[in-house]
Amino acid sequence: MQTGVMQGHFSNRFYSMEQTFEDQQQARRRAAFAAILDQHEAGLLRAARRLCCGNDDDAQDLVQDTVIKGYTAYLSGRFEEGTNARAWLLRILTNGFINTYNHKQRWEDPSDIDSLEIEGKISMRAAKSDQPEVAVMIGKLDEPVEQAIASLSPELRTCVELVDIGELDYAETAKTLGIPIGTVRSRLFRARQQLHRALYKYAEQRGLLPSQAH
Numbered sequence: 413m414q415t416g417v418m419q420g421h422f423s424n425r426f427y428s429m430e431q432t433f434e435d436q437q438q439a440r441r442r443a444a445f446a447a448i449l450d451q452h453e454a455g456l457l458r459a460a461r462r463l464c465c466g467n468d469d470d471a472q473d474l475v476q477d478t479v480i481k482g483y484t485a486y487l488s489g490r491f492e493e494g495t496n497a498r499a500w501l502l503r504i505l506t507n508g509f510i511n512t513y514n515h516k517q518r519w520e521d522p523s524d525i526d527s528l529e530i531e532g533k534i535s536m537r538a539a540k541s542d543q544p545e546v547a548v549m550i551g552k553l554d555e556p557v558e559q560a561i562a563s564l565s566p567e568l569r570t571c572v573e574l575v576d577i578g579e580l581d582y583a584e585t586a587k588t589l590g591i592p593i594g595t596v597r598s599r600l601f602r603a604r605q606q607l608h609r610a611l612y613k614y615a616e617q618r619g620l621l622p623s624q625a626h
Contacts, residue, residue: 459502571600
């Protein structure tokens with residue numbers, strides 16, 4: 413009888429220790445997530461505004477949804493600490509935007525950059541530094557740039573946001589959007605073409621174009 417009482421005592425004590433450790437872990441994760449959010453929330457809001465074409469209400473809702481999902485995932489240990497928190501939050505934000513958009517209409521993108529390159533119809537070999545539309549976006553995004561990005565279709569806008577602004581690679585972007593890498597390249601190609609036309613004069617005025625040989 414006494415043995416059973418002792419076993420129950422140790423069992424309860426062990427359970428209490430487990431609870432204390434778990435509480436400490438959760439408290440640490442809450443503090444860590446708060447620090448991450450403090451660092452990246454402003455950037456998330458800027459990205460959300462671009463995705464939502466400047467609509468502040470939609471952007472605020474998108475960021476709030478991102479924070480809730482990110483907080484839940486972080487507390488459950490689904491974020492690998494030490495990895496790129498900015499990219500992780502940006503993926504959650506973009507997925508939230510896509511899910512909202514998918515309620516309105518179906519995403520379609522029949523073209524594939526890989527097949528077009530094989531056929532020799534287009535080239536994607538230019539470095540980012542040689543593309544005025546990308547050079548503009550590497551720095552601070554002024555109003556003309558924001559407007560040009562907002563003019564893109566949602567499919568193209570998300571790719572620009574993730575790759576050219578968020579600096580995710582093609583594989584990460586493809587995984588986030590649930591599309592082939594070739595489609596990411598295709599959308600980026602078309603987005604950069606449109607942005608090139610919209611921002612060429614602006615980039616020229618800002619001295620962001622590569623110097624031309626005379």
